Amino acid sequence: MRIAVIGTGYVGLVSGACFSELHNEVICVDKDASKISVLSRGEIPIYEPGLQELVIRNMEAGRLAFTSDLQSAVRQSEAVILAVGTPSLPSGEANLEIIEQAAREIAAAMNGYKLIMVKSTVPVGTNHRLQALVASIAKFPFEIVSVPEFLREGSAVGDTFHPDRIVIGADRSEAAEIAAALHRSLTDRIFVTDIRSAEMIKYASNAFLATKISFINEIANICEKVGADVTKVAEGMGYDRRIGHSFLRAGIGYGGSCFPKDTQALIQIAGNVDYEFKLLKSVVDVNRDQRFSVVHKLRRIFGELEGRTIAVWGLAFKPNTDDVRDTPALDIVQALVGLGANVRACDPVALPNFRNGFDHERIAWCEDALEAADGADAVCLLTEWPAFADVDLQQLRQRMSRPVLIDGRNLFSAEQLEHAGFIYSSIGRPALNRGTAEQADDKPA
Ligand SMILES: NC(=O)c1ccc[n+]([C@@H]2O[C@H](COP(=O)([O-])OP(=O)(O)OC[C@H]3O[C@@H](n4cnc5c(N)ncnc54)[C@H](O)[C@@H]3O)[C@@H](O)[C@H]2O)c1
Numbered sequence: 001m002r003i004a005v006i007g008t009g010y011v012g013l014v015s016g017a018c019f020s021e022l023h024n025e026v027i028c029v030d031k032d033a034s035k036i037s038v039l040s041r042g043e044i045p046i047y048e049p050g051l052q053e054l055v056i057r058n059m060e061a062g063r064l065a066f067t068s069d070l071q072s073a074v075r076q077s078e079a080v081i082l083a084v085g086t087p088s089l090p091s092g093e094a095n096l097e098i099i100e101q102a103a104r105e106i107a108a109a110m111n112g113y114k115l116i117m118v119k120s121t122v123p124v125g126t127n128h129r130l131q132a133l134v135a136s137i138a139k140f141p142f143e144i145v146s147v148p149e150f151l152r153e154g155s156a157v158g159d160t161f162h163p164d165r166i167v168i169g170a171d172r173s174e175a176a177e178i179a180a181a182l183h184r185s186l187t188d189r190i191f192v193t194d195i196r197s198a199e200m201i202k203y204a205s206n207a208f209l210a211t212k213i214s215f216i217n218e219i220a221n222i223c224e225k226v227g228a229d230v231t232k233v234a235e236g237m238g239y240d241r242r243i244g245h246s247f248l249r250a251g252i253g254y255g256g257s258c259f260p261k262d263t264q265a266l267i268q269i270a271g272n273v274d275y276e277f278k279l280l281k282s283v284v285d286v287n288r289d290q291r292f293s294v295v296h297k298l299r300r301i302f303g304e305l306e307g308r309t310i311a312v313w314g315l316a317f318k319p320n321t322d323d324v325r326d327t328p329a330l331d332i333v334q335a336l337v338g339l340g341a342n343v344r345a346c347d348p349v350a351l352p353n354f355r356n357g358f359d360h361e362r363i364a365w366c367e368d369a370l371e372a373a374d375g376a377d378a379v380c381l382l383t384e385w386p387a388f389a390d391v392d393l394q395q396l397r398q399r400m401s402r403p404v405l406i407d408g409r410n411l412f413s414a415e416q417l418e419h420a421g422f423i424y425s426s427i428g429r430p431a432l433n434r435g436t437a438e439q440a441d442d443k444p445a
């Protein structure tokens with residue numbers, strides 16, 4: 001199939017590259033000309049494991065191309081995938097201006113029947129509104145189907161090739177069948193439904209996963225008070241097949257471009273029909289508070305943080321991505337700086353993006369974990385990059401002023417850290433030896 005993909009962000013670029021690998025002819029469009037020139041050279045503007053090889057292979061095979069000319073891309077394609085951003089408005093509601101503008105441009109470019117597959121996450125009712133918008137401009141027949149995307153950043157290529165399911169929302173079974181045919185080589189678990197239900201499935205899925213995370217984080221907070229270990233609790237719960245093990249990792253909560261935005265949007269979608277989504281509001285509140293748990297732990301050890309030097313390990317919202325949209329690290333670093341601490345920050349790939357959004361004279365940007373730890377009173381681990389787990393703990397201890405490690409993602413074990421002489425605190429797990437200010441000061445490395 002000849003496919004135009006509108007928007008070459010995390011979703012559009014990955015989908016475009018994967019569909020080209022499946023021997024479709026794909027042309028990816030972005031209005032950001034600098035992105036297109038980078039991509040046309042075979043370079044990737046984002047960090048996503050496995051993506052560059054895929055893009056280069058398919059460009060060389062002549063199945064994948066990039067352009068900022070939306071009109072010509074739409075004209076030469078039978079199907080159009082819409083994958084532009086739907087960011088939050090200050091109210092939390094999804095901002096639909098970008099997708100409406102893209103829909104207008106597609107409508108104006110049409111030169112015959114097009115199947116428009118919407119992968120962007122949009123509030124219930126949006127695809128029908130887009131249908132009316134395109135119909136008011138287009139001079140040719142078309143159909144819109146909702147094909148919500150479920151890939152995760154950091155494993156986007158694998159998720160696209162091996163999805164748990166494909167959801168297709170369509171008004172007509174013929175349109176659903178064309179979309180299903182395109183996805184059939186990825187999985188036979190294709191669920192076809194109406195458009196509104198498909199739109200809701202996307203929000204409900206993200207909201208449910210976010211709920212699991214806030215739930216386990218509250219259990220973790222209780223575990224800390226009653227002396228239980230949340231990792232053991234989550235493991236024991238997960239053996240119940242009705243519960244499962246996934247998304248029960250306690251930590252500093254969820255971030256990224258999806259869960260924070262989509263939970264807020266679903267609260268607004270409900271609010272617009274006079275329904276107060278109380279459970280989801282609590283999920284969001286719990287997540288906001290959870291981000292500061294590492295700051296509370298530092299204050300419990302040191303009291304005031306004024307003049308203390310804190311190494312921050314990890315700025316991306318999760319490992320294997322350079323995405324810092326709504327990353328917990330932003331709130332945490334801002335809080336540390338606000339409390340007068342000096343921050344020494346590092347991240348294997350996300351540092352330039354983070355620094356671009358927030359810089360401060362009391363933040364030193366460091367190459368790696370050991371450099372960040374130089375002279376630090378404490379390390380605060382915010383992203384569970386595998387490189388952090390490999391740090392030599394004896395070297396780490398020697399480079400720090402005080403051997404204190406606050407593990408916001410439960411990457412290390414208490415035994416491992418305390419054996420190496422650290423005052424160690426993690427999320428929802430008992431410390432063998434709870435640190436105090438005196439101990440931290442008595443225990444220079
Ligand atoms: N990031 C994810 O992991 C993920 C996963 C599933 C679903 N989604 C949803 O998919 C959508 C896209 O997310 P993303 O993270 O890929 O967004 P993104 O912001 O990374 O990329 C969107 C791209 O669209 C381009 N664009 C905007 N208007 C355009 C136009 N008129 N013509 C051509 N290009 C245009 C932008 O320049 C940008 O490069 C959102 O609705 C998001 O909620 C994202």
Ligand SMILES: O=c1ccn([C@@H]2O[C@H](COP(=O)(O)OP(=O)(O)O[C@H]3O[C@H](CO)[C@@H](O)[C@H](O)[C@H]3O)[C@@H](O)[C@H]2O)c(=O)[nH]1
Pocket residue numbers: 121149150151152153154206209213246247248249250251252253254255256257258259262317318
């Ligand atoms: O047990 C867990 C699992 C995840 N997280 C955090 O949750 C956030 C989101 O993680 P993840 O879901 O792996 O990454 P995303 O790329 O944001 O993917 C989510 O958001 C996408 C955009 O809608 C969806 O397509 C995916 O299905 C959905 O998993 C990150 O900050 C993680 O650190 C936890 O704290 N504990």
